Amino acid sequence: MRIVEKSQLMSAPEIDRTLQRLAHEIVEKSGGTKNLALIGIVRRGVPLAQRIAQAMQGIDGVNVPVGVLDITLYRDDLSKVAPQAVLRSSDIPFGVDNMDLVLVDDVLYTGRTIRAAMNGLFDLGRPKRVSLCVLVDRGHREMPIEARYVGRKVQTSDTEIIEVRLREIDKEERVVLVDRVE
Amino acid sequence: MLLIKNGRVIDPATKTDASLDVLLDGEKIKEVGPAGKVAVPQGTEVFDASELIVAPGFIDLHAHLREPGQESSETIETGTRAAARGGFTAVCCMPNTRPVNDNASVTRFILDRAKAGGSVRVWPIGAASVGSKGEAIAEIAGMKEAGIVAVSDDGKPIATAKLTRQVMDYCRSLDLPVIEHSEDVSLAAGAVMREGVTSTRLGLRGMPAAAESVCVTRDVQLAELTGARLHVAHLSAKASLEQVRWAKSRGLRVSCEVTPHHFTLIDEDVQYDSKFKMNPPLAAREDREELLAGLADGTVDAIATDHAPHEPALKDVEFDRAPFGILGFETALALALEQLVHSGRIPLMRMVELFTAGPARVLGIERKVAASQPSDLTIFSVNHSWTYHLKESPSKSRNSPFDGRAFKGGPIATVVAGRVVHKQ
């Protein structure tokens, strides 16, 4: 099996503009930044959350806290998908009780990651509200989960993969659609 | 009649190393002569020993055949078949059977069984004390009359210095060697391997080398006191060998044997696997070096296997709980070739001596390839490649650390009383 790149969905400037827009949208719909916190889902949700928080500072002048959540332990597909997956530390340096939390991830697909993330969050306390922000929504949901904030919606087939490459992790910055070819 | 022709006869007893034909007439050797020059009567069977070594029949001074009493581990029939495969024509079996061979009827039972189903000669060793319990002297004279060749409480030492002295005195009068399993049991108590860095690392209880050498020292002193023939079994420690060397320099009638596993493996080879558990345990690197030196310089008189079968059910347990001992017959010659001859440590002549004239001397008998001698011959190769596979062994047990080891040279045919009892 090989991986073939089919098309580029977003360039670096497009990613940047999208994140700016998402930051504005979140602040607007949340009615400000009070009690607002972002939770980046390991791995690529983390730099995305940090960048959105940075953009928010530009808007509101306020430091919105950013937490890190590794959902590995909360997955429902242990050993089937990512066997003995390396655990990364979760780091949520604030209480979640009564907070307005925005989960941030790169791609929304089946919805299972978000289900796991919510399980993880609720082990920490009882947030007032949890909403979801993703850079790309590629459809094919298997859970009753929708994102409140979406960077871009893309139609995909089952075999295709959306790869979000971020400079913090991948040394390049773009979103591509790749396909698996036998 | 059987003619062994075109072989290279190596006989340390006569210092022979020549291309000779050997004609066997039943129990006795009829004639030994230059290749092609021996007159062969019609109907003589011929064994072509081209490129092979023809040696006097190998003697193993130390083996456990487990019969009577532990037939699930070995019998005289299976054990002697394994011995024949290993090139041995005679094996001395230790008395720690159930019951212990401490009286003439057990001795006669063993000899009867050997006669009925044995592939090679079986020479029983009688217990030194009743039940090998270290209390009263066993029925040694009766056993001698029945056919024992030595006494020993093997598995453990003769319990006390006093009894050892008395057994030595008695055996001197009967002209029997006393074979001693030299071990200070208090120093060795609870130990499962040799004490050293490896035992410390593995967390296995070790016995110090002194557990052996303290006892050898005692026995050498008593041999001097009594003038008895003392033979130190499975000697493993440098300090013990030094005692034997000293005794020999004093002209005492002290001899010793070394096992193939002690001159091949060391304590560092031990893993959590009971096939590395034997007593005496695998010794330190420097002990092995000393044993190799002793094998070369003549201090060591014989290579003996300490063939100690234990059925899988007994041996397949945690290291601490497993009984001591490993199989030895089928790998002895190949290990000797590998460790001693191919490595250049000793000449082939000396190696053959360690399997023939050496052990014969300990027992006070002759062993040579000459007319009117017993027709016992060991025919082996020094260069054919083969691999030891435990699953092919006739032994009932499977406790060997050498399974799957590739060898260069080994037994080809074993002739006992003029009969080929094993042929590769």
Next chain:
Amino acid sequence: MSTKFRDLLALEPLTADELGFLLDQSKPFQEIQKHPLKKLATLRGKTVALAFFETSTRTRISFGAAASRLGADTMNLQAEASSLKKGETLLDTVFNLNAMKPDCLVMRHAASGAPHYVARHLDIPVVNAGDGTHEHPSQGLLDALTIRDRLGTIKNLNVTILGDILHSRVARSNIHLLGKFGCKFTLCGPAMWVPRELEKIAPGTPIRCVYRIEGALEGADVIMMLRVQTERLNDPPLSADDYILLYQLNPERLRRASPKAIVLHPGPINRGIEITPEVADGPQSCVLEQVTNGVAVRMAILYLLISGATETDTHPALQVKSKESANASD
């Protein structure tokens, strides 16, 4: 970094990278210990067999808690309740347990190497929870985690171990772990318990044996106490008073070590024998943190072994078998 662990039998064969990985993997579980809700469902439906062929309370409870907090069920076999006394072999006992289909076997046994022996015959992961006088891997890991938390590093420390080191599986696991991070060891105790051979058990690790506590504590960053086994005080015969006189860790002796030095003890403590209450309860003591970290380390071990193979560096799509995983994060 990715590492495949099938069993955890000993720390000696593991590299510094692998050991560091195990410690890092324990961190998320340390955090979970602080959550109001400590129970995960990660190993729901999995079963951990706890086979303790030697009496143990805290290690068994700690592994049990670790399994339960991961959502796994446990099956308990205790030596006294087992059929071992009826003459069943270890292997038969273990095969019987295995027939009940656990996903992992955690075992403690009085014979060194028994878990290695069992692991050769089983296809489920085996965790050594202490074998004879050989190793106690999870204790070594939790000690290292405790040291790293307190001192910020486990590299290049001076570590002093006090007590019966010859018979200590805790000491061996600690030497093999910390030694790979450049720590230097001073082993101190009565000569019968501190044979010179110990200096060579971990080639590359500087180890010295000393017989006076006064010379053992100078410059120490970490002091590890071992429990003085009262039964071993009898063999070889050694009076408890003599041990106290020569080796008891009291505040005055502790002052010889670095002021920042920490004191570890695997428990259970014999107060007034190897350690005085002032030291055991003092600010330098990490005894209770060790116990807390024990659960985290054991959660990490069970998680890693039961969840199977490791993450590899190949493209995520190439490992994919089902749709759920077509995107690495969702």
